[in-house]
Amino acid sequence: MMTQADDLVWQQIYNLILNPRTREWERQVLVETKDNVNGFSLNTQLEQLKSELKPLAVRRNLTPDVMDFYLSITGEKQIDTRDKMSRHYQADLPYQERAIFAGGCFWCMVEPFDKLPGIIDVISGYTGGSIVHPSYDEVFSQITGHIESVEIIFDSRQITYQQLLAIYWSLIDPTDEYGQFDDRGESYKPVIFVTNNVQLSLAKKSKTDMINSQLFKKPIVVDIREVLKFWPAENYHQDFYKKNVSRYRAIKRSRKIFLKLLQTKKAMHRIFTIRE
Incomplete structure (x- = not known):
């Protein structure tokens, strides 16, 4: 059963996919998470998503909205990207x-x-x-x-x-x-x-x-x-x-x-x- 928190995460993913500021590579990773072709649980998908985004995140090289999303799902210290x-x-x-x-x-x-x-x-x-x-x-x-x-x-x-x-x-x-x-x-x-x-x-x-x-x-x-x-x-x-x-x-x-x-x-x- 999907919780309210799960709904919020999915909504954030949808918004990032539609966001014109999202890079194509970032959008592709988010779309793969949304499509969930292997039927994994949300937690499993988010772990995969974190690992995909981490290399650019540690260098602060994600686009701002994707960076904010990454910080929210990892629980890392929120940084004002603006x-x-x-x-x-x-x-x-x-x-x-x-x-x-x-x-x-x-x-x-x-x-x-x-x-x-x-x-x-x-x-x-x-x-x-x-x-x-x-x-x-x-x-x-x-x-x-x-x-x-x-x-x-x-x-x-x-x-x-x-x-x-x-x-x-x-x-x-x-x-x-x-x-x-x-x-x-x-x-x-x-x-x-x-x-x-x-x-x-x-x-x-x-x-x-x-x-x-x-x-x-x-x-x-x-x-x-x-x-x-x-x-x-x-x-x-x-x-x-x-x-x-x-x-x-x-x-x-x-x-x-x-x-x-x-x-x-x-x-x-x-x-x-x-x-x-």
Whole structure:
């Protein structure tokens, strides 16, 4: 006889299967549980489901709703998988501001800002596209117009927008309009998204200063746009550098080597420009 608790579990499984945010692999596992072709008891099915989901769960790499369901059926400590999303929607205090930068994969754009004094939060997300609440898979498909970016909430009494701009320029190849480093395509373009006229003026000045510095042989192609809407990314993308340390270090090392080569090219270009 099915209990009320059993009914709730089945309803959660049905909802996750219908949820457009559920990944195809997750949906397939849930459908297999629902279909129960071998006629196992619910407890047996849930044990199987736990074992299927666990490898990604321990790495916090399940989609948010599936992660919440996994935690509920395992009895593990509940974690707020929407903390970044809730922070995004909180109203800012008078001394707080937001900067939004796109510079390739957002996994590598968080740590350089996150550890600075005056940084309240750094949220990975999507900006500049045509649909509401885009998923990672939709953005990755390169058909929505969204660009991976980070929203930096900062205390303007401790750090300025100009300082954040300076850090941003040091993290990217401003001559590459087709992506950044190993990340190619429209969703990885370098863009400064501004939230007001003051930021627009400062961003334009920083770009002009970069052009006038003649550090690069190729044109500076970083776009400056008004931000229309920033959508926080799924939980498994947030604070990637903390959750997936080894993988992040490998990606960071690759970007660091590329930037080192870029700095060498800049130095050589500057030397020969002066000689001319």
